[in-house]
Amino acid sequence: MLTNRSIKVVKKEMSLLEKAYLPAIFSGMLITLKHIFMRKATIKYPEQVRPIAPVYRGQHVLKRDEAGAERCTACGLCAVACPAEAITMTAAERQKGEENLYREEKYASKYEINMLRCIFCGLCEEACPKEAIFLTDRIVPSTFQRKEFVYGKDKLVEPIDHRVDVTKRQTPAVLEFKHDKHHKHNRTFLDKANQQNSHH
Amino acid sequence: MDPILFKAILVLTVFIVTLLVALYATFGERKIAAVMQDRVGPNRAGPFGLLQPLADGIKMFMKQELIPSVSNKWLFIIGPCIAMLTALMTGVVIPWGGNLELFGQTFSLQIADLNVGILYLFGVVSLGVYGIMIGGWASNNKFSLLGAIRASSQMISYEIAMGLAIIALVMSTGTLSLKEIVMQQDAGIANVVYQPLGFLIFLICAFAETNRAPFDLPECETELIGGYHTEYSSLKLGFFLFAEYINMFISSAVIVSFYFGGYNFPFQHELGLDGNALTLLQTGFFFAKIFFFVFFFMWVRWTIPRFRYDQLMHLGWKVLLPLALINIFGTGIVMWWMGKI
Numbered sequence: 001m002l003t004n005r006s007i008k009v010v011k012k013e014m015s016l017l018e019k020a021y022l023p024a025i026f027s028g029m030l031i032t033l034k035h036i037f038m039r040k041a042t043i044k045y046p047e048q049v050r051p052i053a054p055v056y057r058g059q060h061v062l063k064r065d066e067a068g069a070e071r072c073t074a075c076g077l078c079a080v081a082c083p084a085e086a087i088t089m090t091a092a093e094r095q096k097g098e099e100n101l102y103r104e105e106k107y108a109s110k111y112e113i114n115m116l117r118c119i120f121c122g123l124c125e126e127a128c129p130k131e132a133i134f135l136t137d138r139i140v141p142s143t144f145q146r147k148e149f150v151y152g153k154d155k156l157v158e159p160i161d162h163r164v165d166v167t168k169r170q171t172p173a174v175l176e177f178k179h180d181k182h183h184k185h186n187r188t189f190l191d192k193a194n195q196q197n198s199h200h
Numbered sequence: 201m202d203p204i205l206f207k208a209i210l211v212l213t214v215f216i217v218t219l220l221v222a223l224y225a226t227f228g229e230r231k232i233a234a235v236m237q238d239r240v241g242p243n244r245a246g247p248f249g250l251l252q253p254l255a256d257g258i259k260m261f262m263k264q265e266l267i268p269s270v271s272n273k274w275l276f277i278i279g280p281c282i283a284m285l286t287a288l289m290t291g292v293v294i295p296w297g298g299n300l301e302l303f304g305q306t307f308s309l310q311i312a313d314l315n316v317g318i319l320y321l322f323g324v325v326s327l328g329v330y331g332i333m334i335g336g337w338a339s340n341n342k343f344s345l346l347g348a349i350r351a352s353s354q355m356i357s358y359e360i361a362m363g364l365a366i367i368a369l370v371m372s373t374g375t376l377s378l379k380e381i382v383m384q385q386d387a388g389i390a391n392v393v394y395q396p397l398g399f400l401i402f403l404i405c406a407f408a409e410t411n412r413a414p415f416d417l418p419e420c421e422t423e424l425i426g427g428y429h430t431e432y433s434s435l436k437l438g439f440f441l442f443a444e445y446i447n448m449f450i451s452s453a454v455i456v457s458f459y460f461g462g463y464n465f466p467f468q469h470e471l472g473l474d475g476n477a478l479t480l481l482q483t484g485f486f487f488a489k490i491f492f493f494v495f496f497f498m499w500v501r502w503t504i505p506r507f508r509y510d511q512l513m514h515l516g517w518k519v520l521l522p523l524a525l526i527n528i529f530g531t532g533i534v535m536w537w538m539g540k541i
Binding site for chain 1: 237240
């Protein structure tokens with residue numbers, strides 16, 4: 001009544017042809033017959049793969065630097081940035097003789113991403129000041145157990161002899177954008193603190 | 201060759217072929233349902249998914265067998281057995297082809313040419329409801345019992361209209377033997393031309409008799425969980441489901457034999473083929489026709505929604521029964537007018 005869109009239902013007697021149902025059934029069967037020959041929308045997955053965007057956000061990788069040392073310093077900015085709270089880590093101090101393993105004095109002894117919580121938004125990648133975490137075009141495979149979806153360093157850190165290519169997501173333009181402090185979201189709390197100090 | 205040996209081989213062949221067709225009918229059902237809904241359907245097991253029925257069968261075998269402790273154990277076991285037995289028994293009177301000549305002897309491709317073939321067929325088909333009834337009753341489950349009650353009342357209601365439709369056919373053909381009925385259609389004019397209304401009634405009743413959609417009220421997943429087979433598991437459930445597909449195959453064969461010339465096909469005598477070659481070709485055509493009707497059963501299932509129970513009874517008693525009676529009278533009047541009585 002309010003919207004003036006109500007339709008009055010007319011309960012008229014069905015005609016003899018309608019009562020016989022057969023014409024209606026026949027036209028219905030023609031529709032289903034037509035659908036037999038229609039193109040199917042299904043993509044037969046393992047054989048056929050749907051094309052994905054070059055900057056697809058899939059399974060994460062923890063990058064190493066050119067020498068093969070882990071870039072992550074366990075600063076925790078990714079975990080803070082993560083809206084799904086999927087990332088957790090434990091920091092540790094680098095010991096003598098581990099310089100070839102870890103790039104800086106602090107590193108992540110444990111780094112876990114829960115792939116069931118992750119929404120693959122890429123904010124961790126954006127937050128990372130060390131170019132350590134990236135999303136890749138790899139798809140997280142399914143498994144039978146929930147706990148198997150919590151990926152540790154064994155699955156996240158790229159193997160030295162099997163580097164993961166992230167050049168698609170780490171273009172010079174992206175790098176420049178990340179370091180451009182004119183954008184508010186690129187300023188860390190340190191920048192903000194500096195700014196406030198300079199004002200004083 | 202000993203005629204009895206030939207009969208034994210024929211029985212075994214018909215048995216195996218029936219099972220095979222029913223097996224692949226389950227695959228066909230899923231595939232047809234899929235393509236009608238713009239899906240692809242089973243395609244993982246073997247090439248094009250052709251091994252899917254085998255996988256389904258193995259799954260059924262491996263499932264745990266449950267017999268409810270409150271059920272009547274023997275009746276519970278007998279139920280699916282009767283359903284399967286009666287489904288397989290009907291294939292006996294169907295003429296699967298003409299005569300085959302082997303080693304200078306002539307063999308008929310019909311297991312038993314009963315002169316009361318139609319009566320036998322009806323007798324066995326009406327026994328089929330006992331399997332469902334006993335199974336549903338023995339389950340000691342409300343849903344099963346409701347399904348069984350629905351099945352029995354539905355089958356009784358539609359059997360009457362079906363029988364009356366056949367009476368008109370018997371009037372025009374003058375015989376109760378299936379072989380005779382098929383041979384009369386040898387000239388090229390199928391019985392459906394003389395009995396269009398009878399065919400329509402018979403077809404609708406066949407849907408109801410085989411418990412297929414739109415008359416699948418005994419199973420009726422949305423209301424009764426699984427109907428009469430709610431409590432069944434493993435191979436016994438498989439028997440019930442399989443019996444439905446065998447019934448579908450056999451009723452297609454019966455429809456073809458009664459109304460669509462059986463194993464005859466147009467211009468069969470103009471081809472100049474002799475004996476065995478023609479017989480085999482006829483059998484091929486017979487199966488082609490049967491497969492069309494099996495497809496038709498599935499086609500209807502995936503098109504039309506289920507009837508409500510009162511609508512089902514209304515259709516059976518108030519529409520099909522009077523129509524069948526009118527058909528009988530009409531047939532009688534036309535035959536009298538043409539001077540055949």
